[in-house]
Structures are given as structure tokens and as C-alpha cells.
Amino acid sequence: ALGLVSEAGMPAIADPGTAIVRAAHALGIPVVPLTGPVSLMLALAASGCQGQHFAFVGYLPQGAAERAARLRELEATAHRLRQTQVFIETPYRNAALLQAALQGLRPDTRLALACGLGLPTQAVHAARVADWRRQPPALPLHLPAVFVLGT
Incomplete structure (x- = not known):
């Protein structure tokens, strides 16, 4: 399991993280976005x-x-x-x-x-x-x- 957290935003949306999400998809790791304030x-x-x-x-x-x-x-x-x-x-x-x-x-x-x-x-x-x-x-x-x- 891997978690991607941001201190003040939504990871990969106006925030770093896109490369990690792409890598997870490429490796077959399930990507499960969680809701929160954006x-x-x-x-x-x-x-x-x-x-x-x-x-x-x-x-x-x-x-x-x-x-x-x-x-x-x-x-x-x-x-x-x-x-x-x-x-x-x-x-x-x-x-x-x-x-x-x-x-x-x-x-x-x-x-x-x-x-x-x-x-x-x-x-x-x-x-x-x-x-x-x-x-x-x-x-x-x-x-x-x-x-x-x-x-």
C-alpha cells in the first residue's frame, strides 16, 4: 500500500503527484482517490x-x-x-x-x-x-x- 498526501491541496491536482500516480498505474498498483477539501x-x-x-x-x-x-x-x-x-x-x-x-x-x-x-x-x-x-x-x-x- 502506498499513500500520497499533500499539506495544502489535492495530490496531482494543482499539486505534485502526477508522476507517482502514473507510476502506480504502470506497475498495476490500484489507485484509490480519497475525498477531502480541494x-x-x-x-x-x-x-x-x-x-x-x-x-x-x-x-x-x-x-x-x-x-x-x-x-x-x-x-x-x-x-x-x-x-x-x-x-x-x-x-x-x-x-x-x-x-x-x-x-x-x-x-x-x-x-x-x-x-x-x-x-x-x-x-x-x-x-x-x-x-x-x-x-x-x-x-x-x-x-x-x-x-x-x-x-
Whole structure:
């Protein structure tokens, strides 16, 4: 028997572990996923965005210009396909990503940010970008966060 555990996520989903799961399949070892809190799904459920049609796109580029371009691309996809876009960032870059989103996204785009899900200090805020700009909430951006962008 072999167990794969993550300290803050779901192994092999936005978390290391894919290679181990593939190796287990190749060796004929049964793979039995266990349920538990998965921050991506919790954030999507709390976002108020479309939960029937979504894409998890991982991390966005670190460079400001590349990040801004990727945000515009994700926003265009969200509006064109009515497909919610879910992405993550490391805690030390959460503030920069949020700032880039608020500067570059359309006012009518919905943005949700879920910080520290599963912790007593968790916080979720979801609103149109125009509302974020008008009244930005105080969020624990130093915690792991999931960003959700939709229509």
C-alpha cells in the first residue's frame, strides 16, 4: 500500500503527484482517490461563477507584461465561451496578481478570490471588477489563494 498526501491541496491536482500516480498505474498498483477539501472546487463553489463549464489553468506568468496578456486572454475566453477560468498563485505574488487583474480586466468581469480555504482565517470575496475597484476588501493575501474569473 502506498499513500500520497499533500499539506495544502489535492495530490496531482494543482499539486505534485502526477508522476507517482502514473507510476502506480504502470506497475498495476490500484489507485484509490480519497475525498477531502480541494481548494479549487471550494473556490469555484464560493465564487458565484459558472460551475458547469470551467477550466483550471494553473499559474499565470510571473512577468508583468506576460501576466497582463494572459489575464486578457483568460477574460476573453471566459466571455466568449462562458467558461469560468480558475488559477492560482504563490502567496508572495498574490497581491501583484490581484493588482494586475484589477488594472487590466473589464469592469463587468466577475472576479473571486478565495484565500486560506479550510483555515479559520479563510476569506472569500466575489464581485464585478468595477466593484472591486470601488471598494477593495481586506483579504489575507499572505495565504494560499485561488482566483476565479468569469461572467
